[in-house]
Amino acid sequence: GEDVEQSLFLSVREGDSSVINCTYTDSSSTYLYWYKQEPGAGLQLLTYIFSNMDMKQDQRLTVLLNKKDKHLSLRIADTQTGDSAIYFCALRDIKIIFGKGTRLHILP
Amino acid sequence: DTGVSQDPRHKITKRGQNVTFRCDPISEHNRLYWYRQTLGQGPEFLTYFQNEAQLEKSRLLSDRFSAERPKGSFSTLEIQHTEQGDSAMYLCASSHANQGDEQFFGPGTRLTVL
Numbered sequence: 131g132e133d134v135e136q137s138l139f140l141s142v143r144e145g146d147s148s149v150i151n152c153t154y155t156d157s158s159s160t161y162l163y164w165y166k167q168e169p170g171a172g173l174q175l176l177t178y179i180f181s182n183m184d185m186k187q188d189q190r191l192t193v194l195l196n197k198k199d200k201h202l203s204l205r206i207a208d209t210q211t212g213d214s215a216i217y218f219c220a221l222r223d224i225k226i227i228f229g230k231g232t233r234l235h236i237l238p
Numbered sequence: 239d240t241g242v243s244q245d246p247r248h249k250i251t252k253r254g255q256n257v258t259f260r261c262d263p264i265s266e267h268n269r270l271y272w273y274r275q276t277l278g279q280g281p282e283f284l285t286y287f288q289n290e291a292q293l294e295k296s297r298l299l300s301d302r303f304s305a306e307r308p309k310g311s312f313s314t315l316e317i318q319h320t321e322q323g324d325s326a327m328y329l330c331a332s333s334h335a336n337q338g339d340e341q342f343f344g345p346g347t348r349l350t351v352l
Contacts, residue, residue, distance in 0.1 A: 134280075172329075172343050172344065172345045172346060173281070173329070173343040175340070218280050218281075220280075222339075222341075224269075224286065224294070224339075225271065225283040225286060225294065226271075226273075226281070226283065226331075226341060227283070228280030228281050228282070229280050230278070230279055230280050231279075231280050
C-alpha cells in the first residue's frame with residue numbers, strides 16, 4: 131500500500147529557513163499536501179501542489195516536488211516561533227494518506 | 239460557524255462500553271470521511287461516504303466499528319465493546335467532489351478508553 135515517510139523532529143533557529151522532507155511510494159496521487167497541526171488544534175491545510183508541478187511558492191512557503199525520486203519538501207523561510215507545530219506530508223487521490231509528522235521546534 | 243463540527247469533543251468511557259460520535263459536514267459537501275489519529279502518528283483513513291453510500295472502508299475498521307450517513311448529511315461512527323487500543327482522536331472531514339474535493343477537517347473527538 132501507499133507509504134509516506136518523514137523525519138520525526140527538526141530544530142531550527144528563529145529567523146533561519148526550515149526544510150521538512152518527505153518521501154512516498156505511491157505515484158498515482160493527484161495532490162500532495164502539507165498540513166500543520168498545533169497542540170490542541172485541528173489540522174490546517176498549509177499548502178498543496180499538483181502532481182504535474184515541480185514547485186509552488188506561497189509567501190514564506192516553498193514546496194518542491196521531485197516526481198522521479200518521489201520526494202516532496204516544504205521550505206519555510208524566516209521561521210518564526212508561531213511556526214512551531216507538527217507538519218504532515220500527505221497524498222490524496224480520494225482518501226488522504228498522511229505521514230507520521232515532523233515536529234518543528236524553534237530555537238531562540 | 240460553517241465548518242465541520244464534531245460532537246462530543248471528548249469522550250471517556252470504560253472498556254467494553256459502546257460509544258457513538260457525530261459529525262456534521264459543511265453544508266452541500268457530498269463526501270464525508272472518518273480518520274483516526276493516535277498519539278505520535280498521522281491521521282489514518284477509516285472510511286468515506288459519497289452522499290449516503292459508504293464507498294470505501296479501511297482494514298482498520300474492524301467489525302466493532304460501524305459508520306452511517308443515512309440522509310447524506312451528518313454521519314455517526316459507533317464503536318462497540320470498546321478496547322483500550324481504541325483510544326485516539328477521531329477526525330471527520332468533508333469535501334465536495336465536484337468543487338476541487340479539498341477536505342476540510344473538524345476539530346475531532348478525543349476518545350479515552352479506561
